[in-house]
Structures are given as structure tokens and as C-alpha cells.
Amino acid sequence: MSQRFGELGANLVIAGRRGDVLEETAIELRATGAKVLPVQCDVRNTTEVQEMVDRTVAELGGVNVLVNNAAGNFISPTENLTEGGFKVIVDIVLHGTFNCTMAVAKQMMKNSGGTILNIITTYAWTGSGYVVPSACAKAGVLAMTRSLAVEWAKYGIRTNAIAPGPFPTEGAWKRLVIPGLGIERKMKKRNPLGRFGDQIELANLASYLVSDGAGYINGEVVTIDGGEWLKGAGQFNQLEKIPGAAWKVMAAMRKRGKKK
Numbered sequence: 001m002s003q004r005f006g007e008l009g010a011n012l013v014i015a016g017r018r019g020d021v022l023e024e025t026a027i028e029l030r031a032t033g034a035k036v037l038p039v040q041c042d043v044r045n046t047t048e049v050q051e052m053v054d055r056t057v058a059e060l061g062g063v064n065v066l067v068n069n070a071a072g073n074f075i076s077p078t079e080n081l082t083e084g085g086f087k088v089i090v091d092i093v094l095h096g097t098f099n100c101t102m103a104v105a106k107q108m109m110k111n112s113g114g115t116i117l118n119i120i121t122t123y124a125w126t127g128s129g130y131v132v133p134s135a136c137a138k139a140g141v142l143a144m145t146r147s148l149a150v151e152w153a154k155y156g157i158r159t160n161a162i163a164p165g166p167f168p169t170e171g172a173w174k175r176l177v178i179p180g181l182g183i184e185r186k187m188k189k190r191n192p193l194g195r196f197g198d199q200i201e202l203a204n205l206a207s208y209l210v211s212d213g214a215g216y217i218n219g220e221v222v223t224i225d226g227g228e229w230l231k232g233a234g235q236f237n238q239l240e241k242i243p244g245a246a247w248k249v250m251a252a253m254r255k256r257g258k259k260k
């Protein structure tokens, strides 16, 4: 997303916990021609978040766009979680989003507004077993998105969200794809489009939503998952597993029934 924003002319502030990773990423992103400010920051820490915003204003003059993308997640049977395991995810995802949103929005309010984009997930509304802390936290971010879209429109701040399906990244795949179980093949198979998302598809959607071209979109969640969650939700979608011959038998039975 940052790469695409840079290509489209934005200056960038990237934040994360590991300074060395940030520095390397900043070098890559500068190839787009953007000014890039890497800031070491844990989104759970309100002091660090405020410092990130202060440095942004000092070095880039202001902030127009906030993408709340920081997340934490792991797969675990819920009965095995400790209080600390639940808390760490909620702290990163829900509190982290709130912390960054508050600090940046106050800056946006001083100017003529801005736009906030929250990265959520399709199980923010369906829920999902084995990722309960993440599902609870992302549901909270969804509620925050819709609430602030209404409350802060008066300050010229638009708030939207993206719910991505499977987009392969090193971090996500390390957590999701247990080797040797054919998980990637199964994930592709259960997707109506039969493939994973391309990074550029997500980057283009994010670019559009934060651009002036999307100026009347506020409080919306755009799903970008190839139709994955709908396939799981539709009551009769599993009928695709019925072989062609069985449909012919059913049609013949129906015709016989009509003749009687």
C-alpha cells in the first residue's frame, strides 16, 4: 500500500516496532520518489504514537491520511488462551487503532480534515473460531469505523475500512500455512476465483479509498476476497460439489413428476 501511495505522489510515514526493518523498508520506498519517514513505534504505547505524529508534522508539515494496518494474531483453540493472550491482540488491534486514530485525527481537525482507512477482516462480522481475540478486536474496529464516519464527518474526516481475504505475505503465511497439510491448495479451492489476491489489487483499492475520487464514500467497508466469505455464507453454495450427472438425474425426476 505504501509503495503505491508513494508512486501516486504521497509522502510516507511508516511505523513499526523494529527499527532495522523500518530503515530497510524506507530505502525501498524512496525509490518511488516519495519522502519517507520511518518511525519506531509500538501502537500500544500512546507516548510513542504521539511522538510519531509530532515528528510527522515537524518533518512533513501535516498528515492527510492514516492507514491503521498494524495487527497481531495467532491461531489457537480458544480454551487454551490465557488472559495475556487475549489482551495482547486486543491491545494491538483495537487499542492500537484507537491510539493512532485519536492522535492523528486531532491533527487532521486542526487542518481541513483527512481520511482514515482501517484494515479489518471478513470475520469482523461473521466471527471465526480459533482467532477469537482477533475477531473481537476487528469487530471493535469495524464499529469504530462506522461510528467515527458519522461523528467526525463534520471535521472533514472520512473513515472507511477494507476487509481483505487471503493476500500472501511472509508474516501472515508463517502464521497461517502449516507446512505439509496442503493448506494453500485448500484455501485457493474454497475461493470462488480460485486464487489468492495480488498485492497490487489491495494497494489500488486502498489508494482509491483515501483519494479525493472516493470523497463521498464514508463509513463503508469494502471486501476484497474474491467472494470467499459469501461462498461460506450462502446456504446452497456447497451444491457445486454435486456432479453434473446428479443434476441430470434430478432434472429427469422432476420431469417424471410433472407428467403424473
Ligand code: HXC
Residues within 6 Å of the ligand: 071, 072, 073, 074, 075, 076, 081, 082, 083, 084, 085, 086, 088, 089, 131, 171, 172, 173, 175, 176
Ligand atoms: C497462544 C500466545 C501465542 C500463541 C503469544 N501468546 N503467542 N498464546 N498461542 N501462538 C500469548 C503469550 O503466551 C502471552 O500470554 C501473550 O500472548 C503475549 O505474548 P508476547 O509474545 O509477550 O507478546 P508480544 O511480544 O507483544 O507479541 C505480540 C504477538 C506476536 C501478537 C503475540 O505474535 C507478534 O508480535 N506478532 C507480530 C504481528 C502479527 O501477529 N501479525 C499478524 C497480523 S494478522 P501470557 O498469558 O503467557 O503472558 C495476519 C493475517 C493472518 O497476518 C493471521 C492469521 C492467524
